[in-house]
Amino acid sequence: MTFKKRPSIDPKSACALIIQDGLVLAVARKDDPDAWGLPGGKRDPNEEPLAAALRELREETTLNAAPKSAVRLYVGPCPDKGGKETAWQGTPRRPPGEGAVAWKDWDHIVLGPFGDYNARLKRAYDDFERAYLATRRIG
Numbered sequence: 001m002t003f004k005k006r007p008s009i010d011p012k013s014a015c016a017l018i019i020q021d022g023l024v025l026a027v028a029r030k031d032d033p034d035a036w037g038l039p040g041g042k043r044d045p046n047e048e049p050l051a052a053a054l055r056e057l058r059e060e061t062t063l064n065a066a067p068k069s070a071v072r073l074y075v076g077p078c079p080d081k082g083g084k085e086t087a088w089q090g091t092p093r094r095p096p097g098e099g100a101v102a103w104k105d106w107d108h109i110v111l112g113p114f115g116d117y118n119a120r121l122k123r124a125y126d127d128f129e130r131a132y133l134a135t136r137r138i139g
Contacts, residue, residue: 014053015040016065017125023103025092026112027060030099037112038121061092061101 015038018025026036039060043052054065092101110119 013040013042014049014056015121016053016057017121018057018063018065019125020103023105024109025061025063026102026104026109027098028100028102030097032113033100035112036102036104036108037114038109038118059095060098062095063092
């Protein structure tokens with residue numbers, strides 16, 4: 001039997017998923033303040049996806065996150081990349097010239113402009129949390 005090598009996905013963009021007290025750190029574009037999504041955007045040439053996610057997080061929310069705590073959570077068929085970031089410094093706020101920054105529930109995130117992608121990311125996050133909690137009960 002011959003197996004075909006699966007093509008690797010080279011994500012063109014990256015986002016950061018930060019959850020606190022059950023709410024998701026969300027951003028809205030200045031030209032569409034009601035469309036909430038995750039901090040993220042296109043990668044620069046030769047930029048690693050994690051570096052892009054952390055850069056976009058800093059640019060869109062002024063937060064500086066700790067790369068050591070990042071967990072690759074999901075690679076979407078877009079191809080986009082999501083990640084879960086669990087440590088950060090600072091208080092999220094709107095940088096000059098950017099849109100809004102706020103803590104939102106998942107319903108706002110999955111209704112935004114990248115709703116299908118964010119819904120898949122939420123499912124991946126839920127799976128990740130279930131697996132993590134299962135290992136905590138075993139260990």
